Amino acid sequence: xxxxxxxxxxxxxDNHDVVLFMKGQAAFPQCxxxxxxxxxxxxxxxxxKDINVLEDSELRQGIKDFTNWPTIPQLYVKGEFVGGxxxxxxxxxxxxxxxxxxxxxxxxxx
Amino acid sequence: MRMSxxxxxxxxxxxxxxxxxxxxxxxxxxxxxxxxxxGESHFKLEVVCNEFEGLSRVQRQRVIYSLVEQLFxxxxxxLSMRLLTQAEARxxxxx
Numbered sequence: 001x002x003x004x005x006x007x008x009x010x011x012x013x014d015n016h017d018v019v020l021f022m023k024g025q026a027a028f029p030q031c032x033x034x035x036x037x038x039x040x041x042x043x044x045x046x047x048x049k050d051i052n053v054l055e056d057s058e059l060r061q062g063i064k065d066f067t068n069w070p071t072i073p074q075l076y077v078k079g080e081f082v083g084g085x086x087x088x089x090x091x092x093x094x095x096x097x098x099x100x101x102x103x104x105x106x107x108x109x110x
Numbered sequence: 111m112r113m114s115x116x117x118x119x120x121x122x123x124x125x126x127x128x129x130x131x132x133x134x135x136x137x138x139x140x141x142x143x144x145x146x147x148x149g150e151s152h153f154k155l156e157v158v159c160n161e162f163e164g165l166s167r168v169q170r171q172r173v174i175y176s177l178v179e180q181l182f183x184x185x186x187x188x189l190s191m192r193l194l195t196q197a198e199a200r201x202x203x204x205x
Contacts (some may be wrong), residue, residue: 032139033188033190068172069171069172069175070175070179070182071188071189081168082168083167083168083171084171085190086171086190086191086192087167087168087171090167090192091167
């Protein structure tokens with residue numbers, strides 16, 4: 001059962017450069033922490049795939065086990081876990097997030 | 111023991127040289143899905159500890175998450191963290 005979920009998560013992060021596992025949708029976040037990460041990515045003009053963990057309780061637990069990280073949101077860039085809300089905010093404020101996205105060749109519309 | 115005291119206690123036990131500051135922010139999350147009404151679910155944490163030297167942000171948070179793991183099985187729902195070495199804390203005195 002867990003393998004099926006892990007395969008599904010792996011496929012999402014393989015198929016999309018920037019994936020945000022969040023509560024709610026990008027257009028309607030249902031948690032302040034998820035909302036903050038959406039705002040940062042939108043501010044940077046970075047297109048991303050939003051995945052609402054509230055729609056699927058197996059995914060909600062599965063992504064925590066997959067990343068070995070107990071909280072949501074979780075941001076993946078090019079298949080790599082970057083962090084949750086605090087880390088993304090700190091990296092954005094210091095410019096590290098912008099540098100990372102540039103390094104990974106993620107085009108920004110901003 | 112209150113949740114905030116338990117969080118502080120497990121971190122201080124796991125990282126004896128650390129300085130831990132914790133604020134309960136649960137009342138800012140009333141009505142939100144993860145709020146169970148106990149008032150002991152959302153916390154803001156600052157830990158200054160030289161054990162963080164050389165660790166990435168993700169690695170630092172994993173150290174803390176591993177220490178408080180069993181508390182997430184109880185009421186604990188969210189932990190906002192600032193994790194600094196002593197040198198970083200001296201440079202970064204905002205807030």
